[in-house]
Amino acid sequence: xxxxxxxxxxxxxxxxxxxxxLVVLVCLAAAPWWAGRANVRLLGEIYSFIALASLWNLLAGxxxxxxxxxxxxxxxxxxxxxxxxxxxxxxxxxxxxxAGVLGALIAxxxxxxxxxxxxxxxxxxxxxxxxxxxxxxxxxxxxxxxxGSSLTASVVTGIATxxxxxxxxxxxxxxxxxxxxxxxxxLLLRSRxxxxxxxxxxxxxxxESLGIDIWRSKLFVYVAVAGLTSMTGAFIFLQxxxxxxxxxxxxxxxxxYVIFIAVIGGIGTIEGPIVGTILFFLLxxxxxxxxxxxxxxxxxxxxxxxxxxxxxxxxxxxxKTGLSLVPIRRRVTFQDQ
Amino acid sequence: MEWVxxxxxxxxxxxxxxxxxxxxxLIFGVMRLVNIAHGDLIVLAAYIALVVVQATGxxxxxxxxxxxxxxxxxxxxxxxxxxNPTIGKDLxxxxxxxxxxxxxxxxxxxxxxxxxxxxxxxxxxxxxxxDILPGLSLGxxxxxxxxxxxLLILGLxxxxxxxxxxxxxxxxxxxxxxxxxxxxxxRHVFGLAMALSAAVVAIAGIFLAIRTNFDPSSGPARLLxxxxxxxxxxxxxxxxxxxxxxVLGVAQAIGAQISPGWQILAGHLVFFLVLALRPKGLFxxxx
Amino acid sequence: xxxxxxxxRGLKAGYGDFQALFxxxxxxxxxxxxxxxxxxxxxKSTLLKAIVGLVPCGREMVSLRGEPIGGARPDRIARRGIAxxxxxxxxxxSLSVEENLVVGGERAKPGRWTLETVFRLFPILGERRKSxxxxxxxxxxxxxxxxxxxxANPDIILFDEISLGLAPVVIKDIYAALPAIVATGxxxxxxxxxxSRALGVARSFVxxxxxxxxxxxxxxxxxxxxxxxxxxxxxx
Numbered sequence: 001x002x003x004x005x006x007x008x009x010x011x012x013x014x015x016x017x018x019x020x021x022l023v024v025l026v027c028l029a030a031a032p033w034w035a036g037r038a039n040v041r042l043l044g045e046i047y048s049f050i051a052l053a054s055l056w057n058l059l060a061g062x063x064x065x066x067x068x069x070x071x072x073x074x075x076x077x078x079x080x081x082x083x084x085x086x087x088x089x090x091x092x093x094x095x096x097x098x099a100g101v102l103g104a105l106i107a108x109x110x111x112x113x114x115x116x117x118x119x120x121x122x123x124x125x126x127x128x129x130x131x132x133x134x135x136x137x138x139x140x141x142x143x144x145x146x147x148g149s150s151l152t153a154s155v156v157t158g159i160a161t162x163x164x165x166x167x168x169x170x171x172x173x174x175x176x177x178x179x180x181x182x183x184x185x186x187l188l189l190r191s192r193x194x195x196x197x198x199x200x201x202x203x204x205x206x207x208e209s210l211g212i213d214i215w216r217s218k219l220f221v222y223v224a225v226a227g228l229t230s231m232t233g234a235f236i237f238l239q240x241x242x243x244x245x246x247x248x249x250x251x252x253x254x255x256x257y258v259i260f261i262a263v264i265g266g267i268g269t270i271e272g273p274i275v276g277t278i279l280f281f282l283l284x285x286x287x288x289x290x291x292x293x294x295x296x297x298x299x300x301x302x303x304x305x306x307x308x309x310x311x312x313x314x315x316x317x318x319x320k321t322g323l324s325l326v327p328i329r330r331r332v333t334f335q336d337q
Numbered sequence: 338m339e340w341v342x343x344x345x346x347x348x349x350x351x352x353x354x355x356x357x358x359x360x361x362x363l364i365f366g367v368m369r370l371v372n373i374a375h376g377d378l379i380v381l382a383a384y385i386a387l388v389v390v391q392a393t394g395x396x397x398x399x400x401x402x403x404x405x406x407x408x409x410x411x412x413x414x415x416x417x418x419x420x421n422p423t424i425g426k427d428l429x430x431x432x433x434x435x436x437x438x439x440x441x442x443x444x445x446x447x448x449x450x451x452x453x454x455x456x457x458x459x460x461x462x463x464x465x466x467x468d469i470l471p472g473l474s475l476g477x478x479x480x481x482x483x484x485x486x487x488l489l490i491l492g493l494x495x496x497x498x499x500x501x502x503x504x505x506x507x508x509x510x511x512x513x514x515x516x517x518x519x520x521x522x523x524r525h526v527f528g529l530a531m532a533l534s535a536a537v538v539a540i541a542g543i544f545l546a547i548r549t550n551f552d553p554s555s556g557p558a559r560l561l562x563x564x565x566x567x568x569x570x571x572x573x574x575x576x577x578x579x580x581x582x583x584v585l586g587v588a589q590a591i592g593a594q595i596s597p598g599w600q601i602l603a604g605h606l607v608f609f610l611v612l613a614l615r616p617k618g619l620f621x622x623x624x
Numbered sequence: 625x626x627x628x629x630x631x632x633r634g635l636k637a638g639y640g641d642f643q644a645l646f647x648x649x650x651x652x653x654x655x656x657x658x659x660x661x662x663x664x665x666x667x668k669s670t671l672l673k674a675i676v677g678l679v680p681c682g683r684e685m686v687s688l689r690g691e692p693i694g695g696a697r698p699d700r701i702a703r704r705g706i707a708x709x710x711x712x713x714x715x716x717x718s719l720s721v722e723e724n725l726v727v728g729g730e731r732a733k734p735g736r737w738t739l740e741t742v743f744r745l746f747p748i749l750g751e752r753r754k755s756x757x758x759x760x761x762x763x764x765x766x767x768x769x770x771x772x773x774x775x776a777n778p779d780i781i782l783f784d785e786i787s788l789g790l791a792p793v794v795i796k797d798i799y800a801a802l803p804a805i806v807a808t809g810x811x812x813x814x815x816x817x818x819x820s821r822a823l824g825v826a827r828s829f830v831x832x833x834x835x836x837x838x839x840x841x842x843x844x845x846x847x848x849x850x851x852x853x854x855x856x857x858x859x860x
Contacts, residue, residue, distance in 0.1 A: 066432055068373065113609060116616040118572065120371035120432050124564045125612075128605050131561060135602040146598075251557065256440055263433060292444040299440035306434050307422050504719065504727045511716040517698035518676060518708055520731040520776070 028175060032168045040167060044174040044239055046281055051181035051232045052254065053261040053273035055225045058185045061268035063197050063221045069126025071255050072133045073103050073226045075248030077233030079137050082243055085155045087142070092151075092159050093173055096234040103230020107223045115218065127251065134249035148244025156241065170239060177235055181228050186270060188224075193217050201268070256298075263302045266312025275314045338472040340594060345473065347590030348583050352483035353548065355582030356541040357563030358570070359493055360534035362578055365567075366497075367506045367530040368424060373435040376560030377442035378535060382408050382542025383551050384446055387455055397457040397547050398481075405539040412535025416528045424527065425513070439556065446553035457546040482544050486582075489537060490575050496533070497575075506530055558601070565608040571618025580620055584611075627690055629654045629811050630675070630706075630780055635694075637674040637681040644670040646835040652780065657812045659826035661819050663855060666832040668815045669711055672782045675813075676708045677701040688780075703731075707778035711785040711815075713769040715757035721768055722753040728772035735777030736808060742771040745801055763794030770801070780811045788817060799825065819855065833857040 010018075032040055052070070060066045080099035084090040090098060110129055117125040138146040160166040188194045197217055233254075237243045247253070257280065265276020287294045309316055361375050372378075382404055389400040419438065423430035465477040497503040509516040509526045517523055545551055545559065562585060570581025585604050592603025611619060628651035635648040644667045652658055660668050673679040675686055677698035686694035688704055707728075715724050725742055743750030746767040752760060757768050766786070773781050787795040795818075802825055806812065816822035823829060823843045831839040831854040839846065839854035 060429060064428065066429055068436060113612050116612055119369060120428055121568065123432055124371060124561065128561055128565065128608060132602065132605045139598055259433060259436060267429065292448045295444040296441055299437045299444065303419060303434050303437035306430055306437065310430060501730050504723055507718045508716045508727050511718055512714055514678060515710060515714045518702050519727050520699045520702045522697065522699045
């Protein structure tokens with residue numbers, strides 16, 4: 001008896017999920033027409049966290065580069081946008097793109113230095129880099145030094161003259177950014193390099209036999225993530241209209257929250273950061289009145305999840321149901337003839 | 338003379354940085370763990386010292402007899418309860434748990450002590466100094482702290498290389514699996530390593546509290562200084578760590594002479610410079 | 625017959641999803657030297673690791689003096705008097721020769737083996753006591769590994785691949801030390817690639833093949849051909 005087989009990546013669930021995602025996407029794109037002004041802003045913020053968490057997850061969960069210093073690129077992107085828009089008169093939306101390029105460029109010399117740090121010391125090294133950026137930008141008096149600066153009115157109106165159109169454009173920018181970050185993560189993980197990196201995470205020997213230069217792959221991922229993180233940072237501060245070194249390079253806002261999101265959602269899964277972001281914003285809306293107690297709860301929940309369910313919410317769900325909405329793996333299906 | 342003075346102050350400050358670094362280096366050496374909450378533990382020790390001094394009227398330096406054992410117990414408990422379950426799996430889990438501990442410590446301290454910055458008054462010894470040269474005088478307190486730091490590093494070296502506990506640490510670090518066959522319970526060995534680290538942290542915290550203002554968010558900077566001292570000095574070498582602390586202290590002092598905004602930045606830049614030119618540190622361990 | 629010192633019944637063990645042992649039975653009497661033979665991948669190392677607790681197994685599967693110890697923590701099992709000389713020596717690389725020996729014995733009950741008696745057994749180790757263990761030749765490292773196990777004054781020593789990777793002349797030196805160790809009354813399980821050498825030292829043997837016992841008994845009971853067949857898993 002002979003058997004034929006086909007290799008597929010998509011599953012029935014993933015095809016349904018893709019269709020559902022398309023519907024959701026259209027609804028989200030239309031949000032400015034059905035959601036209030038404050039909610040549209042909130043959605044923009046949610047998209048930026050989905051992007052940040054997905055990118056951090058790619059670094060830590062797949063590439064083994066555990067960074068606690070991604071605020072370096074969030075803040076750098078923000079400052080790059082301010083500088084480009086205010087001093088060079090670049091259109092703000094275009095400046096987001098340039099901020100990404102600059103972020104990637106500055107990551108190229110930084111990465112080889114940080115990669116010299118052994119194991120977990122890499123994490124602290126990334127934090128030092130972020131501090132260098134913070135203290136450095138605090139010295140730039142043209143950008144307001146330690147107290148920061150605001151986007152001038154002419155820059156803001158430069159996006160679009162009508163307020164409604166401006167807000168729609170900014171909102172769509174956030175949506176496109178989040179989608180771009182997700183698409184980058186998915187495409188990378190499906191590539192040969194992504195498979196090698198996942199293999200590296202699972203077994204060092206396996207990936208060596210794949211013959212992929214691990215150091216270069218890590219460099220590529222680090223630099224690309226830095227660029228996309230800078231773009232997200234540029235967007236965040238375009239929406240805020242104001243930047244200061246402490247806000248731009250805040251370890252709490254751009255790393256602690258992001259790690260929390262990835263941990264509760266599920267490190268090392270595509271869906272985890274999305275689920276985690278939704279959960280994080282629900283928690284924030286419900287508990288933020290508690291002040292410091294809210295942060296205590298976040299810290300405790302993150303530790304508890306790491307200890308008791310290190311695969312996070314999505315990891316548990318996927319394990320129990322075999323669900324995979326964004327399939328990375330290829331499946332072999334045999335058909336008896 | 339102003340510059341000489343700055344450099345001398347930087348050297349003395351380096352002793353404190355070496356103390357921040359020693360505890361960090363110790364647990365990395367034994368279990369390859371990088372404790373992101375290390376700086377926050379230093380600040381926790383500072384607050385405990387504050388409470389002890391207020392409650393008992395002890396001199397801040399004497400508060401060590403309570404703060405050190407208390408911190409050691411906290412360190413042991415933290416290791417057994419929160420960190421041991423994550424050790425050995427991967428890099429990520431222990432790192433993120435210590436990150437969570439850091440968030441909890443900072444906000445716990447904030448909720449208990451508010452964001453006001455505090456300081457421990459050490460009495461007349463704070464202003465006492467000796468004149469070395471005309472225009473160059475050394476504070477008695479910074480000198481005591483420097484001497485204690487050197488003695489503590491000497492003590493850690495002795496424990497690490499001359500005692501049964503140190504052999505247990507090194508054997509577990511070399512091969513944790515086989516070390517168990519030497520009747521070593523690795524969970525206990527790791528607990529003891531964290532306890533010893535926390536005991537050093539306790540002294541560092543008391544010194545920090547006397548030397549500078551501190552508040553609940555002072556921890557991360559101390560973690561970074563300690564980390565930089567370790568890397569500048571070279572991994573696995575406590576005397577190198579002392580030298581690394583001194584290099585960092587001097588770099589900061591020189592930076593501060595240029596402009597106050599450059600104090601911390603100069604330290605970070607020297608760290609990256611060393612990483613670029615001597616990735617194994619200035620004094621790598623000879624094997 | 626007196627109760628065996630170490631008794632293994634229906635031992636199943638493996639690594640994660642991979643099962644390496646499928647129901648092993650084995651008895652080791654006091655003062656007995658048992659050769660554990662079998663081809664590569666037969667499960668010999670896994671069996672030794674299961675005995676010392678490095679590979680998990682069921683509680684009732686391993687008994688020491690009639691008490692179940694299977695799956696206990698490795699440090700607890702070591703305290704009960706079982707020592708392992710691991711494959712590849714695995715000396716503590718940052719410890720000197722002397723420290724490697726001391727760390728093996730400092731938590732154990734005192735007995736006939738001390739630094740002096742180990743140095744008398746392997747004089748070269750006394751000369752090189754201050755060197756790092758890893759600075760020694762392969763044979764000398766094996767002596768340190770054996771000495772480290774002896775320092776615990778165990779009742780049972782498990783030797784995993786005692787001569788693997790060593791030069792013939794060095795192997796002779798190692799084997800020359802065995803009678804002195806056996807004479808102290810310690811029980812031994814010896815894992816060895818060189819079957820005839822192992823059978824020359826051992827009173828009894830167990831042959832594993834693909835995780836099962838394929839033949840066991842006294843060397844004199846079985847023809848050499850039968851042992852070879854059990855070793856390679858050939859049908860007769």
